Amino acid sequence: MRILRASELGSFLYCQRAWWYNAQGLEPENRTELAAGSDFHHRHGAGVWQARLLSGAGYALLAAALVVAAVALTLLVIH
Numbered sequence: 001m002r003i004l005r006a007s008e009l010g011s012f013l014y015c016q017r018a019w020w021y022n023a024q025g026l027e028p029e030n031r032t033e034l035a036a037g038s039d040f041h042h043r044h045g046a047g048v049w050q051a052r053l054l055s056g057a058g059y060a061l062l063a064a065a066l067v068v069a070a071v072a073l074t075l076l077v078i079h
Helices: 006-014 016-023 031-078
Strands: none
16 A cells, blocks of 8 residues: 655645646656746745735834824823
């Protein structure tokens, strides 16, 4: 009995025909397109990471502005 890996199960669930071809040892003919797709996904992932980082920075700046505004209003009320 051979061991199935999680990546192999994922491949089967995504496309059973591609999984079968791979199990038969057949290589895909569209290597260039597959490489371009992988490159696109890596670039997209980097963009998503950058967007999340900028979003977090925006929330941090908003929180800092609210704190400054609260301190300023408190000082105005006290004096």
